[in-house]
Every structure is written in structure tokens, then in C-alpha cells.
Amino acid sequence: GQQVMQIPQYQHVQEGEDFTTYCNSxxxxxxxxxxxxxxxxxxxxxxxxxxxxxxxxQKRLTFQFGEAKKNSSLHITATQTTDVGTYFCRVSSSNTGKLIFGQGTTLQVKP
Amino acid sequence: DAGVTQSPTHLIKTRGQQVTLRCSPISGHKSVSWYQQVLGQGPQFIFQYYEKEERGRGNFPDRFSARQFPNYSSELNVNALLLGDSALYLCASSLQTGTFYEQYFGPGTRLTVT
Structure with a gap:
């Protein structure tokens, strides 16, 4: 069945550093x-x-969809403390109607 | 405009009991989805309803059921509660059903089963 993996699970960065999370189907x-x-x-x-x-x-956020439409990434440039949170990708199963969220990447930003 | 509303905010139940959670979508939205979110995990899809009909079902036991009313509000029912049902239950509304519509989430109902 449809599976989606999100990596990494956690990311701790210093404020001003970049951050990327990946979603793979x-x-x-x-x-x-x-x-x-x-x-x-x-x-x-x-x-x-x-x-x-x-x-x-979207401002400091860049989203990409892979050429094969099997993966995606979210990149944040120069993180700020307001970027703290968990980022999820969401896909769907074409034949069952299920909406599937990834496990999420939790971002912590140290000021 | 008001966002998605859910009630109650918090709920404590005992194993074996039954619970009903309620959701009111954004005005004009015809589709409602229910998710279960355990701490540290992504939302797990339970149901999606559109125009009062079930349009998708996740891998949850038959103890979970839902319905959508003519005014597009929805209820999620869980029977014979287990400790493992303790979670945040999220309701999300969208204009229509299907994967291409963005979902607007309510604040959730925190269910604790003791």
C-alpha cells in the first residue's frame, strides 16, 4: 500500500542556519x-x-516536487525562532481515498 | 469567518465507554475528515465525508464510526474505548473531497482514556 517516509525525524539548528526536510513515497x-x-x-x-x-x-521557504513525483522537499533559508514546529507532508492513495501524513520533521531553532 | 470548531476541547473517559466528538466545518466547506494524532506522530486518517457520504476510510477498527449531517457538520463515535484510543482527534474541512483541496484543521479534541 501507499507509504510515505519523512526524514529527518528531528532537526536542531542554530538560528540563521538552513533546514531541509524530505518526503519520499x-x-x-x-x-x-x-x-x-x-x-x-x-x-x-x-x-x-x-x-x-x-x-x-514562500519568503524563506522553498518547496520542490521531484521529477518522478515520488519525493518532495521543504527548505528553509536562514531559520528563525518562529519556524519552530513540526512539518508534515501529506499525500493520498489514488485507489482507496486515504489521506496519508508523513511522520513529520520537528524543527528546533536555538536563538 | 469562523474556522473549524470542535467540541469538546478535552474529554476523559474510562475503558469500555463510548464517546462522541463533534466538528463544525468552515462555512461553505462540504467535506470533513477525521484524524487521530498520537503524541510525536503524524495525523492518522480515520474517515473522510462529503455530502453526507463516506469517501475514504483509514485502517481503524469498526469501533470507530462517523457521520455527516445536512449542514455538513460531523460526529465521530468511538465505542468500547481502549487505553490506546487516548490521542488528539483532529477534524479538518475542505471545500470538496479529494486530494487536491487544502484542509483546514480545527483545534482538536484531546481524549484521555483511563
Whole structure:
């Protein structure tokens, strides 16, 4: 069945350093969504990628969709303490209607 | 506009009991999904409903059931509660069903089973 792996599980960085999380699927994806969950909060939608090789930017955040549509990455340039939280990718199973979240990457930023 | 609302915020139940969680979607949203989130893990998909019909089901036992009402609000029911059902239950609404619609999450219901 559909599986999605997110790495790393945790990342501790010094404020100002860059951060990247990766989401890898066992099958070709129709699309991928990224969400951010702050400590004690709920997931909040960040972006959706649909096209092969697509790259989208939101200020210091850069999202990429792989050419084969099996993997994606989220890169944060010059992290700030406001970037703290857990970043999840979300995919779907085309034949079952299941919506599948990755395990998440928790980012800690030291000021 | 109001966001997704869920009630209650917190709930403590005993093993074997039954619980009903409620969700009101954003106005105009017709699809509601339910997730279970255990501490340190990603949300696990339970159900998705659209226009009162089930459109997707995750790998949860039959003790879990849900329904959607004509006003698009939804209830999640869990019978014969187990200790392992303790988790944050999240409701998310979207304009329509399917993978291409972004989901808006409510604050969740924290369920503790003792």
C-alpha cells in the first residue's frame, strides 16, 4: 500500500542556519501538500505541489516536487525562532481515498 | 469567518465507554475528515465525508464510526474505548473531497482514556 517516509525525524539548528526536510513515497503521487504544526497547535496548510519538477517559494521557504513525483522537499533559508514546529507532508492513495501524513520533521531553532 | 470548531476541547473517559466528538466545518466547506494524532506522530486518517457520504476510510477498527449531517457538520463515535484510543482527534474541512483541496484543521479534541 501507499507509504510515505519523512526524514529527518528531528532537526536542531542554530538560528540563521538552513533546514531541509524530505518526503519520499513508494509510489508516484498525484500531488503533495505540506503542513506546519506549532507545539500545542493544529496542522496549518502551507503549500500544494502538483507538477513534476515544480518549485514554489514562500519568503524563506522553498518547496520542490521531484521529477518522478515520488519525493518532495521543504527548505528553509536562514531559520528563525518562529519556524519552530513540526512539518508534515501529506499525500493520498489514488485507489482507496486515504489521506496519508508523513511522520513529520520537528524543527528546533536555538536563538 | 469562523474556522473549524470542535467540541469538546478535552474529554476523559474510562475503558469500555463510548464517546462522541463533534466538528463544525468552515462555512461553505462540504467535506470533513477525521484524524487521530498520537503524541510525536503524524495525523492518522480515520474517515473522510462529503455530502453526507463516506469517501475514504483509514485502517481503524469498526469501533470507530462517523457521520455527516445536512449542514455538513460531523460526529465521530468511538465505542468500547481502549487505553490506546487516548490521542488528539483532529477534524479538518475542505471545500470538496479529494486530494487536491487544502484542509483546514480545527483545534482538536484531546481524549484521555483511563
Amino acid at each position: 513508494s509510489t508516484t503521487l498525484s500531488n503533495i501538500q505540506w503542513y506546519k504544526q506549532r507545539p500545542g497547535g493544529h496542522p496549518v496548510f502551507l503549500i500544494q505541489l502538483v507538477k513534476s519538477g515544480e518549485v514554489k517559494k
